[in-house]
Amino acid sequence: MDNSTSRSSLHEPPRTTLTQHILSQRGLRFNERLASLLTQIGVAAKMISSQVRRAGIIEVWGETGDVNVQGEDVQKLDMIANETFVQVLKRSGCVVALASEEEEDWISVEGEENGYFVAFDPLDGSSNIEVSTSIGTIFGIYYCSTRPKTEADLLRPGREMVGAGYVIYGSSTVFVYADATRVDCFTLDPTYGEFLLSRPQLTFPAALTTISVNEYNQPYWPQWMCQAIDRLKERNRDKRVLTGRHIGSLVADFHRNLIKGGVYYYPVDRNNKRGKLRLIYECNPLAFIARAAGGLDTWGAGSVLDLTPDELHQRTGFYVGVRDGVELIERYFNEETSNGE
Numbered sequence: 001m002d003n004s005t006s007r008s009s010l011h012e013p014p015r016t017t018l019t020q021h022i023l024s025q026r027g028l029r030f031n032e033r034l035a036s037l038l039t040q041i042g043v044a045a046k047m048i049s050s051q052v053r054r055a056g057i058i059e060v061w062g063e064t065g066d067v068n069v070q071g072e073d074v075q076k077l078d079m080i081a082n083e084t085f086v087q088v089l090k091r092s093g094c095v096v097a098l099a100s101e102e103e104e105d106w107i108s109v110e111g112e113e114n115g116y117f118v119a120f121d122p123l124d125g126s127s128n129i130e131v132s133t134s135i136g137t138i139f140g141i142y143y144c145s146t147r148p149k150t151e152a153d154l155l156r157p158g159r160e161m162v163g164a165g166y167v168i169y170g171s172s173t174v175f176v177y178a179d180a181t182r183v184d185c186f187t188l189d190p191t192y193g194e195f196l197l198s199r200p201q202l203t204f205p206a207a208l209t210t211i212s213v214n215e216y217n218q219p220y221w222p223q224w225m226c227q228a229i230d231r232l233k234e235r236n237r238d239k240r241v242l243t244g245r246h247i248g249s250l251v252a253d254f255h256r257n258l259i260k261g262g263v264y265y266y267p268v269d270r271n272n273k274r275g276k277l278r279l280i281y282e283c284n285p286l287a288f289i290a291r292a293a294g295g296l297d298t299w300g301a302g303s304v305l306d307l308t309p310d311e312l313h314q315r316t317g318f319y320v321g322v323r324d325g326v327e328l329i330e331r332y333f334n335e336e337t338s339n340g341e
Helices: 003-010 018-024 032-053 076-090 126-131 215-220 223-236 250-260 279-292 323-338
Strands: 063-067 073-075 095-100 115-124 135-144 161-169 173-178 183-189 194-199 210-212 262-266 296-298 318-321
Touching (some): 018 032, 018 183, 018 194, 032 076, 032 135, 032 161, 032 183, 032 194, 073 076, 073 126, 095 279, 115 126, 115 250, 115 279, 135 250, 161 250, 161 279, 173 194, 173 250, 173 279, 210 250, 215 223, 223 323, 250 262, 250 279, 262 323, 279 296, 279 318, 296 323, 318 323
Parallel strands (some): 095 115
Antiparallel strands (some): 115 135, 161 173, 173 183, 262 318
16 A cells, blocks of 8 residues: 555544434434434444345345245345344334335334334345346335324325435445435445445536436337437437446436436336336335435426325336436427327
8 A cells, every 4th residue: 555645544534424424413304213213224234235245155146936026036135135124123113114115015113103104125126136236225214193004004105205315235335315405425434334424415417428228128118208318319419428327226327327417217118007116115215315416306297206106016107317317308208198199
């Protein structure tokens, strides 16, 4: 190591930890119970991160042989991440209900008469586990003034969330949290075992540079979607200003677009007539974060945050990211809808 670099690092001021940041914002952004809940989500994230990093060594990748409520093959790490999140949050003393993408039914948590409902995807992008591509956890938090009694009590529009976030397990482990007006990003320092504030008050870049969409689904897209993508490609006629990046892990694509300035598209198509992505577990939290970071989201004719779910596992078309890229989609969607497509 270069001696000057070593000496410089010794004099760097210590970074703020996730716990310190939450405590410093208590009374401003967080009440005591929400602060405690976020701290516990951070604990669960560190536990899952440890399992993800050791997956190949301890042979916890591959399928369990089960199929989840979505009709998807359950990966071993899916099961581990789901159980970790459930058990940590059940013991937090802050939640009254949980709903997981991996569980058919919601989970009632005994002991509290009011508190928080957390909806989560424990391991988004899990099909990428065996190839060591970034995957992550997505969560949304709602306040419940009384204990939920039925699933109907949990079918609430995303606008009612008090916070949302995600964790990326990749080259580093990153924890991103948003309330309605601010997004903060923390990176796990494996030396100390703490999440450290690395990107405070994160916002989308103004310029659109990246499009995240699986173009090999184009034969199944509605015509307006094909036209919208063609219009974006025309921007590269004289000089390349846009590029395509699609990992196949929603949370990883979203995080890159938040940092670099991009949009993510997953339309309703012939193969997925109600959409592919889950409204409550994936779309609502990321839409909430996007808007807090100065971006936009839409299902085509409005924000997914304004949709009242019919069921916990409802799906939807979803477009999210830099405002320019989302507004273009809404224009094409609305033009075709008004023409009766």
